[in-house]
Amino acid sequence: MAKSIVSAVLEKLGSLLMMPEEIKQNVELALALEEEIGKLTVHFQDIQSVLQDAESKQVKDGNVRNWLKKLKDVAYDVDDVLDEWKSAKLKPQLEKEEKEAENFPLFKKIRRSISSFTFQTVQYYNIASKIKHISQQLDCIANEKDRYKFGLEKEVEESRRLITASFIDEEEVYGRFEETAVLVNMLVGENSSGGSRLNVISIVGMGGVGKTTLAQLVYNRNDVECHFDKRIWICVSDPFDEIRIAKEILEAFKGESPKLVGKDNILQEIRSHVLGKKLLLVLDDVWTEDETKWEQLKNSLKYCSHGSRILITTRKEKVAIIMGTTPSNLLLLHTLSQEECWSLLSHRAFRGRTREESENLEDIGREIAGKCQGLPLAANILGGLLRFKSTREQWQSVLDSEIWDIEEAERDLFPPLSLSYYELPLALKQCISYCAVFPKDMALSKDELIKLWMAQDYLKGVRGEQMEIVGEEYFDELKMRSFFQLFKRDELDSDIVKYKMHDLIHDFLQVLMETECLMIVSNGFEELEVDLSCERAHHATLIRKEATPTEPNIYHLKKLRSLLIDSSYHDTSSLSPYLPKLFDQLTCLRTLNLTNSLFGNSIEELPDEIGNLVHLRYLNLKNNRKLKELPESLCELCNLQTLNLKWCDSLEELPSGIGKIINLRHLENERTDLSLMAMPKGIGRLTNLQTLSVFVATDSSNASTLGDLQNLMHLRGHLKISGLGAVCDVAEAKKAELQKKEGLRTLILEFTISKGSMSKRLRRRNDKVLLEALQPPPCLEKLEIWCYCSRTISPNWMMGLTKLRHASLGSCLHLDSLPPLGKLPSLESLYIGEMRQVKEVGVEFLGVEREETSALPSSSESPSSSTIAFPNLKHLEFFDLKEWEDWMSLTIGEEEHISVMPQLCSLTIGSCPKLRELPSYILQNTSLKQLDISQSPILSGRCRKETGQDWLEISHIPSIIIDGLCSQVNSSSVEEFGVLQLQPIHSSSISSKDFLKAFTQN
Template identity: 30%
Template sequence: MAESLLFSFAELLIGKLATAAVQEASLAFGVHSELQQMKATMALIKGVLLDVENSQSNALREWLEQVKRVFYDAEDIVDDFECEALRKHVVNTYGSFSRKVRRFFSKNNPVVYRLRMAHHIQDINTRLARLAADRNMFGLQIIDHDTRVVHVREMTHSHVNPSDVTGREHDKNKIVNLLVQDGDCQSLSVISIVGMGGLGKTTLAKLVFNDTKIDECFQLKMWVCVSNDFELRNVLIKILNSAPNSTPKNFKNFETEKLQNLLRKKLEGKKFLLMLDDVWNEDPARWHELKEIIDVGVKGSKVLVTTRNHAVAVIMRTKSSNLYLLGCLSEKDSLSLFVKFAFDDGEEKKHPELLEIGKEIMEKCDGLPLAVKTVGSSLFSRYDKKEWESIRDSEIWNLKQNEEGILPALKLSYDQLPSYLKPCFASFSLYPKDVAIHCSHISSMWEALGFLPPPEENESMMDVANHLLHELWSRSFLSDYLDLGSDSSFRLHDLVHDLATYIAKGEFERIYLHNENISENARHLTIMEKNLVAQAFLHTGLRSVSLPEGMNNEALLIKLVSRCKYLRFLNLCSTEFKSLPYSIGKLKHLRYLNLQYSVKLRRLPDSVCELQNLQTLILLGFVKLQELPKGIRNLISLRSLVITTKQVDFPDKDIAVLTSLENLYICNCDNLESLFNGIELSTLKKLSLSECENLKSVPFHAIRNLKILVISECPKLELSMGVGSQIPDSRLNLVILKGLTQLVTLPQWIQGSANSLQSLLIIGCINLKELSDWLTILIYLKVLVISKCPNLLSVPDNMDKLTNLEKLDMTGCPELWKRFEPGVGQDWHKISHIKHVYNFDEKENEKKEYKKEDEEKKRGRKRRRRR
């Protein structure tokens, strides 16, 4: 663990020791003074952790490793108190009604438990005292708090537009010219943009891809993000899904032969441009396999490639190919970009001394756009000359470089993060590259690992996570950040991901091919391939484990569950286990259990309901699940529940008593006809109903406190929700209506959220004919997406009343776009006040309309280590 992460963890743990729940438990068990001693010694040790960051001493590193181990053991004790309190609560609430509950939850002898915990605390205090004394050997100074916090910058936009790109017009024009030249060659030609990470290859490719000359030249354009996954079948699926006018399909069960036939038919007779972004494949055979399929003999068809690796460009050459070496920004363009991020408009003129220092800093950035942007953002609103000189002269620039060469610049921004954000940032390393990450997922992980502070009144845990993500975005760590009110999504630039991996080394580990020096003390493991499981160290202190897709070694799962009793996070997504060990109920610290798409599981052991600490349970795609396990009402900590089941009768009463439940997702439950009969879910903040073909009714009274409502492909659902008009004082921030053939006009109850609704997304509602005139009362609306609604011909008059509306997306509404196309449409004046009016092509629509979570998971599978 990097020293800054250990400092952050110490702060979190000391804060937990001070909570009312732990104080009450320590008094009840007679260990209050011992815990106070533990807290004081931890605070002393924490005070010196910031003084060790640049040390190369092996002895000091070993001391830090010992500190890390004892801190984790202390956290286990603190969390054990919380588990015991929850256990007692369950027994007191349900024990008198059920012998089974008493058997599940009444296993601890109070006297024995008290003695055992007192012994553990005494052991930890002895170890802490020894470590506190040993610190004197290293001459460490106490630093009371982290002073490197920078101000949060409010960025003006979240998407890169052509006007926001600096210094790439010349490059764009050159590549466009290469693409539109047919020449005499009949074979497919490839243009490769090659350069080191951080140069903006993908940004340049986007400028090219959306140029009007390209639209005029090619009948068909397709954009595919490849990364390490160049397995033929997966690439074919991505290309098919990216083709315009194609409905994304689940090709999982299609044979490669059928996929290649479909693609050749799609390409036949069309001059096409295929964009392959971020290619790493160095195996010529794999490229030639793909080339043979897509080369259908149409003159002028092109493949545009971005890659960091010259070898990739060489193996993808054809007779008429070109290799375009992308260079760094000029000094002038670098400074121009730096000024955009380091100063408010025109502010640099007031600080000529800082601008001169900025020029020297730009020399260190060496024309790399990402480095310029991140360093500029870190200096925004800071006008102390000494601070600028400190960054210019910082030893961070002297760190050993990896091949990208800009980690020092990025790490400089990381070092200035508040300590509470550092473990959140490091956890990004557990995700694969090139995927969209949604707040709804990462908030569950952060909460399970104890990274989130407690919410304020009327605030959900996802709201807390959104605040942290917004802060990371404001510091330029997140790309394609989209704020939808109570939810958000984002991506990580490759180099930002590399930085997270660099920071997290030894604490968060992803095990993939060619791994070296995997830490035996890592607390968080993601195993990428079945045949790599042997490389994992399943030590007892593991906090989180993600097993690879297709994993079916039940003996290993039993070993994992029995050895790793302190697990907080267990991800078994897309595994092929036929059963779960009954002993899973002994993982009393477990807070997150993901069984998504574990299609061979028919049932869950009832012992799952012993997990009273469980906060997230994901059973999406659990197509063989006959019913939920008995006793689900005992999961009193559950905040997020995702269900796919064959049940006819939904367990309304069991769900109703889950007083912590905030997020409920009901998916592919084709036997359900009604929900929430006679109950009210007062704590629920998000409800998603997806692909429930026979669902007919959901009473709105049961969900009146919602902030997010998603209804997708439920063709029989009565959308009025039993409400004739608006519901006053409803609190919806985000509404998504998708694939609803019964939707002709907007449900009137949306009006009740006039004072809260920030995002309204209407996608694939082919029979929608009008947007009600009352739409203009939604004065807080920021994002309006109307996608694939071909029968919608107009928007209400007085759209100018929506003064907060920043984004209007009309993708897939051709007639509507004709009337409202910026600058030329006859009704453009009605919406000309809106900052961003879009009409994405199909691929951009897929990427930008926040509906590709499952597809984007596939992008991260079977990846080699980035070299």
Template identity: 45%
Template structure:
């Protein structure tokens, strides 16, 4: 991890030197020499870091040395980022072009006061660099006493090895355990007993307790047997009110705003009274019976035969909970352990290679001591290695000699971690900032990595693309689990196993901190540690603030608001001047951000989503020239964005929900944000407004990947629409065209739609509120050859559907609210290909109220929808039949007709050729 930090600093040093040369901006005399000497020393230190990171596990002094190195590296990063920001601001303030009038140029010349501040600022930076140089020299001298093994100083970072994440569909070796738990859950002998019947699964971390509970919880017999099924991850600490809220949310299927314990208990009792339920409490640690009793008392009203299934590492917990049955989960049997390892490690390897490595593989699997988590980690590691010598090196590694199983640190994880390139080590260890069992959004995690400068965008590659590769590589190596995927099979969110999370916390030592308590505890914890990344999970019901004088060096602050607790950002956050990432999402107390937020010059990630009372952002936000991500989704009362937002030249993701805020326009000048990749809300300004965005500003946003345009009915002239130049945006893969608000006479709407033809590279398209009888020409011919997802909604005047069957890659099609459509037939299938809808998997119709007839004919030599998996038809009361062609599929498709499942629909659907 220190290696990755040093790499970031060295890259920044090189970049700043080049900037200084090109911009002719120099610091005080002599600093150039200091910088070159600092660079040389850092290169020498970096050469021994890999050896130091391996030795820190056994040698405490090496661990202390590494911690000191990381501390000074963070300080260097802060100073260099301050310097970089100073250069960036001076660049922004320069005249836009040489042709500007003398009057305008003179107005751009900074005042003497500002110039003095800049000189003073540069001198301050120079002094900090000299001080850091002295400390780095001291650290380098210290390293000589450890006799570290060096590597080449100019060694290039290890290239990522692509491996595949193996989907383990069958869980090896747990059939007997599963059947035993099922007998306890479904047995009738104890149904009349008073009190709750509790079953506990006890075993060491990584042994498979949660997996076993999932097997039972999701079993068909369990689904049929219980009226209510509830799953809650408890972890540590055991907070009854948090668990009560989780139970209620599981019962209701939605989040709850209740914070009063009595109200929560009442709602839960109303939901389960007289009903047979199963409640899984996963990962329980507390041995305090009083805490358990608070929870148990509100569950006694359930029906006879209700069950509570607990997973825990401690037999004392099982006894405290008065478990009627305790199941001790042992290690995987040797043969099952080897089978699981082989399934992962030999995936994609040739028969000859498997024969060559099989015996070594068995020995490696045996070293995992029957722990499934360790087996998966080692299997994923070995999948990327084809050389016999590499396999023998893992088998004979000194890591196996470490007595670390009892310390919650698996040699398998150590081996997998040390095999990672330095940037991936940094990205993985950063995940220690999340609480245990936290659902990690892939895209948010990548944006947080970007904010910390972990994603090097050399060779012109997108940081977001590199981030996705890093994420997938970590997922394939079993550092992530519990994947949720989108329709295309991409992972969108995941979790970390507790043991993996413990390992990440071990690596970060005091750098990442999670505090789940009151403000006094927060103050104590942050003050005594050199913390750089913190998550604050606060509970309570009173408004408060905190001030932590010794935590000024935070780079990340993620605040999780529970139970109505509120923190005043003005009092709390103005001290954290080095923040790169701040997440205040779901704080419903914030009405406006303080103007002091403009002092957070290092800030790159600002998440204010779900701050439902937020009305305005301060103009000082324009000072955040490093900002990459601004998320104000679901800020329902947000009325306007600051005029100065056009100064955020590094902004890459502006995330807004068009249907969940009070914004009526965007400020003029958004077209200057040429770094934008995501613009999820572009509302066309009123034609009479002079200070609002016009559609032509989209022209300069050449890097857009995702774009939503709302208010297209205001664009009456096709020439004006053409200025957006959508057809030239090769990078754009996701587009929404929304023609709201409607006009009584949609004059010129078709011409405007014609002018908004996207580039053929587009992959996802939404068209909403299109009020013309005819579709634009580019919808009537197969021009969008890369399109995989299409959603048509509220197109009330359209009487027929476009020939979408000609789209060769379309996989998901949703059609909603088409009031004039009565017949769907051959025109829908198209005519230019031998296969209509050759890739379509999911087809959905909703609220096609007048739809009466649907004909699908498979002509000779032409197939129709050969890959179809599911059809959903909701709210079409006049449609009485579906085509026979769909009903006769083998295997049958999954059909949902007006909310009623066809009795023969299979639960697991496979494609047909």
């Protein structure tokens, strides 16, 4: 970590030499700064050359660890000064732009310029003073390093690596029955040979999860042994020595060490030995990502017979892909179940004990097994330790200890985990180390974690990539190295994924970062005591178990760069009185998380002192539902990158000077449109914006217009535009140029009237033209249109959305016909709701015109000329179509040549009281797995079990639910397709009635 920080600081030091003109005019200040900057640079360069050796020695030498801590503290201080410098240079530029925009009178401009010049000069003198003080500190640290006799660029001392062999005692293995069966089938099953002569199969998982054990199990099975002519086991480890591996392969064939010299000679010999033989080669513990080291060896093995296999074990999914593993041949190995883990631990711990002794210790033993979190290596180590402890008191002591405080665990468990860490590049070490600040077992969002890394300046692209892209690459790399494991997908949006770290990896990181990352648990602020040695900690999570009126005593942690306040137990309202002092004291903060519990009392006002946090990059105010406004001082935070205002649904306006936060990249404001009256002028200046969740349109001259979206060319992801019901200027809509924003994936258009709009009348006649002007980019994947007021809805651009997967049309009260959505080739889910004029759904909805279908292809024409309507639709929902009577079927001739919804899995129909019957293409649809009908009495009667007219035609559907009652559930078929877990496919998490209520009140 120290090397990463020092490297980052050295990159930035040069920028200090590019001094503003006002400093250059002050010769004394300029010369002093240049001299101190030169000294800092020389010291850091000198120290950087020995940091690898220092970081390897810190594990065993407390003095070295303390020296590194002091070095990191100084490096952070320099980084903060550099940040102040950058901000001081930026503010005059912003003030100049603001004056020009405000069209100030000349005398006011001159007066403000003089004031600004004086203020800036004072700032530069303060910065120069800080640099001199830091330089003196670094002098001492540089002199102190010589006492430790560090080596230059010495390689990090690696933890010992075990050399494995193929032998195993199967009685010592618990669990893995399913994984063994899957792996054996990959090796010898009927479908295992595929089209390749030599398939590569990979077992991937974190250190200690049992990859080698599983490989040993299958390697020694009789059916595997009989299937292959030759089996060879090689422990590869790191570095990947292709010559050594090749010689070991030859030794396995010849029974003696080969005396050949030269790679080509060795590979030619391998080719002759494998020729025509069915080979199983196990390469255990592979680390290298250098494909060239593997390619030549693999080519020499390709002359074996069909059905040969290479089985590799690795911690890195990327290695498996590089070595040629296909997705179907990749086995991701997860942890053991709790019962399997207990069986493994108890087998070792109770060996040689009487039944009475074992029963006496079992309750504590099961709790100790829980500490292993399913990791076989940990269960083995703790089981072996407990074997030599005889009393309950001794077992209780193990249970009460942190796992890293146990000598045997630290000796035997620490090295396998540290191997994965020390093998990481510097940038990835920084990113994964930061995760020590989170509470154990916390579910992490990939996008949120990337923003937190970005706030700490960890994401530097070598080819000028955007930080978010670099962050995705880093996260994916860490996931492929088994540091993160998939936890769950969001129920309403499958693209939102949560990840977790294994508890032991988290514990390991906390050991490494024990003085940098604090976990402060307070049962009442008056009891909060933090060790003085942690006063220069840089990242902290405050978990408040009790909300008390006493002051949070964390002000002495003045070097904090991250403060994450966990409000899971209590809301943020009790913090309000202490926020001004907090913002005054903790001025080094780059990350501040004040997320509130969703329904708790929240902060009502953010104090002006927020403007003191000049380094702040990330501010999370999510769920502070009583927050009504943000102070203008927030706009002084020119370094702010992420501002999260999700569910701040009492917020009536954003600060008018928001255009000054020119580094803002993510403005997350979902649900604020329920209260926001408009968007402030200046939004168009935020040209770095990538996330703008909600834009509130209005006809007010005092607010931003749709045209201000024109400059936001980097917008990506999700954009909702509300308040369109008050927009009269179609030219402004065209000026927004949504079609050029190729990063957008979701677009929600609400033709409502915002609170701040001057006009309170509905403009029904303009909606059609306005919708045409709001053309989205062709790569859009999700489109929602709400409260649209024209009778037809089929803009010219709609059928060009060939990648559209999800669509919703809701509360379009004047719409009397549905658009031809069946033409959309990628559409997977469709919601149609709250229509008052739709009486019939005809074949036009399928995208098939009557005149087209009348000219049916002759029998001599190819069947490929047939039409497929809704070719990929899986989920369809109709809700609250009160006047809908007819859902038209195809004619006999049409049915022969038109395929409709061939992949439909679920159909939901609710509150359609006049709908008479389902069309034949639904009744006969064999792909349908769930039919749910409610508050539609005519249709419900036709579909009731045994008595309904249509029952025989729909009885093939595994799950049929009529008015909440299951008429038929075939659980095995339903579980196969997962349809019982289907959520409503419209995006709104509030009910349709609540949705209408929220907007009709405007």
